[in-house]
Amino acid sequence: MIITVASGKGGTGKTTVSVNLAHMLGSKVQLLDCDVEEPNAHLFLQSEPKEQTVVTIPVPQINEGLCECCGECAKFCEYHAIVSFGTTPLIFPEMCHGCGGCSIVCPKKAIGEIDKRIGTVETSEVENILLVQGRLDIGMAMAPPLIRAVKNRLQQGLPAILDAPPGTSCPVIATLQDTDFAILVTEPTPFGLNDLKLAVAMMQEIDIPFGVVVNRFGVGDNRVHEFCKEQQIPVLLEIPDDRRIAEAYSRGELIVDALPEYRELFQGLIEKTMHQFNTQTA
């Protein structure tokens, strides 16, 4: 089973939920940090990377001897990675999504591909957790291909928890693809509610069963709960607004280790998630 922890909003506690959930499972589990622009799951697992692989995407290279400047490649590219005005095409590798379409539409077969490095994938192992994390190189904008490279490390037959990037854009969709269940983390504030609504609309669009975790329960107001009730979205867990949790987080400690009284809460999250998965997919 693959569970993705997502949220419409950054800083709501996705990583907190992901790492504590993975740790509480007890059995062997894969934890994939798909927030490749800012991976931070490793901060809570104090792991030394065991293996690091460079990830590349293919970007076009024009053979000027063959190119007749017809502009077909530029017309095809939706991402403005190739521009041509009856001249030899200009290439902007930083805009390229590596789809390879330009080389297919070129009537003169003048476009080859070269590998462009976008980041790395690191794997490590801490206790029961097999951690895989993507790290996008500084200045790179193409997170989805790197996220897919992280997900290519998924081992069949082992439960997996995917820590998604914040928001509702391409990198989040790339993370959510082919997952079985999503946990949306939010906080009971107007900002949390606004972004939860966006995330819920996204979930309904891609049709993956999901539930909500309310972090910092006790701050803000009741509207997140009212929204969930109205939309019949199950609230899987409420994490209290407890200063000690923030302190443990800032020291890079797991809540379930630093504050054992919360173990039961996360155990409950596992059970409710399984229950919801079974009910919603039945």
Added chain:
Amino acid sequence: MKIAFTTSGNELTAPLDPRFGRASKFLIYDLENETFEMVDNQQNLNAAQGAGIQSAGTVTNSGAEALVSGHCGPKAFRVLMAAGVKVFYSEAGTVGEALDAYKQGKLTESNAADVEGHWE
């Protein structure tokens, strides 16, 4: 010869938009006939990425041989250079003032982008 100006309005008294890639419109002024037409750039204004590249394409396709704007980023500049469009920077408040400055030869042709990508 035609010159493109970045703007948010529809006439010569409209402000000159200091941004190039995300300017909402281009005023294309025809120096011979002393007339102008408007080219919409709304689509690029909201583009997730590649606004500068696409805007440079729009200016080129309008037939303009020069661009007057507040600033220009590196990708847009590369496209404009490849298309043979000259780039002039101006701090004028309106399109009309920038046009006057151009006519009086007060603007100097630039040979480089003056801001980073994603500048705004």
